[in-house]
Amino acid sequence: MTQEYAPAPERPSVGQAPGMSGPLALLFSVACGLAVANVYFAQPLLEVIADDFRISHATIGIVITVTQIGYGLGLLLIVPLGDLLNRRRLVVGQSALSALVLLAVALAPTGPLLLAGMAAVGVLAVVTQVLVAYSAFLARPADRGRVVGTVTSGIIIGILLARTISGGLADLAGWRSVYAVSSAATLVMAGFLFAALPRDVARPRIRYPALITSVFRLFVEVPVLRTRAVLALLIFTAIMVLLTPLALPLSGAPWHLSTTQIGLFGLAGAAGALAASYAGRMSDRGHAQRTTGIGLAIMLGSWLPIALLPHSLWGLVVGVLAIDYGLQSVHVANQGLIYRVRPEAQSRLTAGYMIFYSIGCAIGSIGSTLVYAWVGWTGVCILGALVSLTALIFWALTHHGEG
Numbered sequence: 400m401t402q403e404y405a406p407a408p409e410r411p412s413v414g415q416a417p418g419m420s421g422p423l424a425l426l427f428s429v430a431c432g433l434a435v436a437n438v439y440f441a442q443p444l445l446e447v448i449a450d451d452f453r454i455s456h457a458t459i460g461i462v463i464t465v466t467q468i469g470y471g472l473g474l475l476l477i478v479p480l481g482d483l484l485n486r487r488r489l490v491v492g493q494s495a496l497s498a499l500v501l502l503a504v505a506l507a508p509t510g511p512l513l514l515a516g517m518a519a520v521g522v523l524a525v526v527t528q529v530l531v532a533y534s535a536f537l538a539r540p541a542d543r544g545r546v547v548g549t550v551t552s553g554i555i556i557g558i559l560l561a562r563t564i565s566g567g568l569a570d571l572a573g574w575r576s577v578y579a580v581s582s583a584a585t586l587v588m589a590g591f592l593f594a595a596l597p598r599d600v601a602r603p604r605i606r607y608p609a610l611i612t613s614v615f616r617l618f619v620e621v622p623v624l625r626t627r628a629v630l631a632l633l634i635f636t637a638i639m640v641l642l643t644p645l646a647l648p649l650s651g652a653p654w655h656l657s658t659t660q661i662g663l664f665g666l667a668g669a670a671g672a673l674a675a676s677y678a679g680r681m682s683d684r685g686h687a688q689r690t691t692g693i694g695l696a697i698m699l700g701s702w703l704p705i706a707l708l709p710h711s712l713w714g715l716v717v718g719v720l721a722i723d724y725g726l727q728s729v730h731v732a733n734q735g736l737i738y739r740v741r742p743e744a745q746s747r748l749t750a751g752y753m754i755f756y757s758i759g760c761a762i763g764s765i766g767s768t769l770v771y772a773w774v775g776w777t778g779v780c781i782l783g784a785l786v787s788l789t790a791l792i793f794w795a796l797t798h799h800g801e802g
Contacts, residue, residue, distance in 0.1 A: 419534060427534050428553025430490075431527045431531065431550055431551075431554045432554060433557060434585070436560060436561035437501060438467070438470060438521060441466070442463065442562055442642055443562050444569055444646070445646050445647070446658075447574050452513060460643050460765045462513070462517055463643050465521070467761040469524075470525060471521075473523065474753045475750060475754055476522075477529070478528045478746055478747075479611060480610070483610055487596040489529060490530060490596060491589050494592060495586065495589045497523040498582045505578035528749045534549075535742075535745045540739075543738055546679070547731065547734050548677075548680065551679070551734070566663070570657055570659045613744070613747055617747055621741060623737055623740060627736060628754070629793060630794060631752055631756045634698065634725075634730065634787075634790055636759035636763040637786040637790065638763065639762075639764045640767040640779060641779070643767045644768050644770075649664070664716065677690075677728070678690050678694070678727065682731065682732055683735070690731075695725065698722050698725035699791055701718045705719070709776055733752065763786075
């Protein structure tokens, strides 16, 4: 029987805050949900975007892929700045720029300009991870898992509502209205954050090149970051294998669902928000390993009902619920483990971990649309199940050495 991870005593970080209030945690949660939604709005819109710009269904996944590539660049180049700059200014500045970029996407006249805009959306959407790391910094050590779980719940809800809202708005006013509305909402949120975020504390100064280099050095110095980053790559590859091509079979025969109806399938994953909160509390109690194993097993099992899509929409609902629950359990457990080891480097730990998330999302996005074009939905499910199985085997082989 593997002994559960017991949290090690933490070194105090410079200027550590005394705690994080409930209303502030809620604001962080809502802001994260809105920011991450910008990355996922396109998923139920792929078919209509493909038709508008005359992009083939086999390659339309590039819209999601360039967004994730941009997100990865933002993780490396922007998120570490949370350990260096005034976080309040960093967050508000990113939010204001996001509003401008979203408006540019809404007005994009050509495919190349659309892709450039989506890449910029991805770069700036990493404000979500700046806020997650900030919440971990503000939280008391004994409450860190719970607080991060609360903020992550907002991310999950944002991902789910992104698919639902974008589908509904696209049916009412076209896909461009999705990004125009989000631009306005993001600008309003920037104002709320400017008014509510606490004044930042002083931190040791470090040159920007050294700051970025230190992200990679953390992979050498922190073993748990290495293993949990690989798990992040695998689990987010698996979820994107499901979500990216999902609109294609649902909009075709025999279902012929509208973008609104396709977006509603995202609500089936609402249990993921519950999983994030539960996983955060379990991590605080030292049960992150158990939570990880259960979550990975649920993700693997979810592909059986998902494979029933050609014959049953209810099977898809059950599968989406299960895979989101498993994914968020693992994701929050991962964060709970890595944030304990180097409190003074939480932004850089977040950047290193989430870079692998972004790589996984990009691989899953382009790979799944290619597989769907070649061998259909069964091939997508086989690919997703193989990735999920790989994640479970990797955890089983490596988790003994963590902690």
